[in-house]
Structure formats: structure tokens, C-alpha cells
Amino acid sequence: MSVDLAGFLGVVLVAYAVPGPDFLVVVRSATEDPAKGRAAALGAQTGLCVHMLAAAAGLSLIAARSAVVYDVIRLLGAAYLVHLGVRAVRAARRNMREIRARTRQAGGVEGRAFPRTPAPEEPAPARWRSGFTQGFLTNVLNPKAALFFLSILPQFVHGGGSTARQIFFLGTIDILFGVAYWFALVVAAARLRSFLVRPKVRQRWELTTGWLFIGIGIGVAASA
Numbered sequence: 001m002s003v004d005l006a007g008f009l010g011v012v013l014v015a016y017a018v019p020g021p022d023f024l025v026v027v028r029s030a031t032e033d034p035a036k037g038r039a040a041a042l043g044a045q046t047g048l049c050v051h052m053l054a055a056a057a058g059l060s061l062i063a064a065r066s067a068v069v070y071d072v073i074r075l076l077g078a079a080y081l082v083h084l085g086v087r088a089v090r091a092a093r094r095n096m097r098e099i100r101a102r103t104r105q106a107g108g109v110e111g112r113a114f115p116r117t118p119a120p121e122e123p124a125p126a127r128w129r130s131g132f133t134q135g136f137l138t139n140v141l142n143p144k145a146a147l148f149f150l151s152i153l154p155q156f157v158h159g160g161g162s163t164a165r166q167i168f169f170l171g172t173i174d175i176l177f178g179v180a181y182w183f184a185l186v187v188a189a190a191r192l193r194s195f196l197v198r199p200k201v202r203q204r205w206e207l208t209t210g211w212l213f214i215g216i217g218i219g220v221a222a223s224a
Contacts, residue, residue: 008153011152012177012178013177016177020144021081021142021216022139025134026185026186027185029131030185030186030190031192031205034186034187035128035131037182037185039129040131040134041182041185042132043135043137043138044135044178045135045139045178046139046140047137047138047140047142047145048178049171050140051145055146055149055153055167056168073141074143074221074223077142077220079217079221080137080138080217085211085217087210089210089211092203092204092206092207095203096203153167153170153171
């Protein structure tokens with residue numbers, strides 16, 4: 001089996017370095033809880049496993065050549081991103097109402113620091129499932145991830161061996177590289193937690209990431 005491994009690793013590095021929906025899901029999850037961030041990363045890479053298996057089986061070719069199948073996947077992915085965005089925006093507005101209510105109760109002015117009532121936390125298993133599900137669905141419903149395995153990856157596959165085996169080999173490298181990349185990103189993003197714990201900062205973060213999700217979703221839906 002002969003593959004252009006150096007060239008492939010360079011393409012994979014660039015693909016991961018360019019922020020996309022997976023990046024936003026992993027970072028946002030990591031700022032909530034590092035374990036949730038790791039779960040989102042594993043979910044995203046599990047989605048890549050699905051794309052890899054589909055490419056090896058030839059199913060991605062069907063999706064790429066069928067405009068209907070491609071559009072259904074694209075619109076489902078866009079709808080899910082908008083759903084995540086709406087949830088984040090609603091959470092931001094809920095946080096703002098809480099800040100204003102505490103300000104009125106304390107008889108102070110908005111912007112002054114008040115003791116924060118800690119929000120009830122989800123059980124750890126629930127946070128893990130939530131992160132994994134978000135990472136998995138965001139990736140598996142992204143047709144561009146499928147097209148990467150169909151159009152980019154085969155350029156590094158050479159004749160003289162099993163095409164399916166080479167796809168599995170390169171796909172596995174991609175997935176393992178991604179796990180290492182996402183876990184490093186989780187460590188970096190988790191350092192923001194002490195900053196984001198401030199109520200008004202958290203509210204702005206939720207609002208910003210929410211509208212980013214919505215914008216990306218609309219962009220995906222509108223793309224040809």
C-alpha cells in the first residue's frame with residue numbers, strides 16, 4: 001500500500017485549523033465543562049468514522065451524485081446548527097433577565113457585581129451525552145465532511161492496492177489526528193471558564209456563539 005502520507009497530513013492539518021461547526025461545538029462545550037468538550041470532540045470524530053465507512057462502501061458517491069440526497073443532508077445539518085444557535089441565544093436572554101432581576105432586588109445599578117446564585121448543574125453523564133450528541137450530529141450532518149472523504153482523500157490513494165484499505169488507513173490517521181487536535185483545543189478553551197463564569201460575560205458569550213451557530217446554519221442552507 002503506497003500513499004502520499006506527508007501530503008495528506010498537510011491537508012488534514014489545514015482542514016482542522018480552519019474553524020467550522022465542529023470547532024464551535026467543541027469550544028463551546030469545553031467552556032461549559034472540559035469533560036463535555038472531550039465528549040463533543042469524540043462525537044465529532046465518531047461522525048467522521050461514519051463518513052469514512054460510507055466512503056469505503058461507496059455510499060458517499062451516491063450522496064454526492066444525487067442532488068436530493070445531498071440537499072437533504074445539508075438542510076438537516078443547517079437546521080441542527082440553527083437549533084443549537086437558538087438554544088444559546090435563549091440561554092443568553094435568560095441570563096440577562098436573571099442579572100436584571102438580581103440588580104432590582106439588590107436595589108443597585110446594572111453592571112454592579114452581585115453574588116451569583118449558582119445554576120443547577122446537569123449530572124456528569126447527561127453533560128457527556130449532550131456533548132457527544134452535539135459533536136456527532138454536527139459532523140455527521142455536514143455534507144462537506146462526507147465530500148472530504150470522497151473528493152480530497154482519494155487523491156492520496158494510489159493504485160496497486162485495495163482502495164478501501166487505503167481509505168480506511170488514511171481515514172484512521174485523520175480521525176486520530178483529530179482526537180489529539182480537539183483534546184488540545186479543549187484544554188485551551190477550558191482555561192476560559194474562570195473568565196466566562198462572570199454572569200454578564202457568560203451572557204455575551206452565549207449570545208455571540210448562538211448567533212454564530214445561526215449564521216453558519218443559514219449559510220449552509222443557502223449554499224448551492
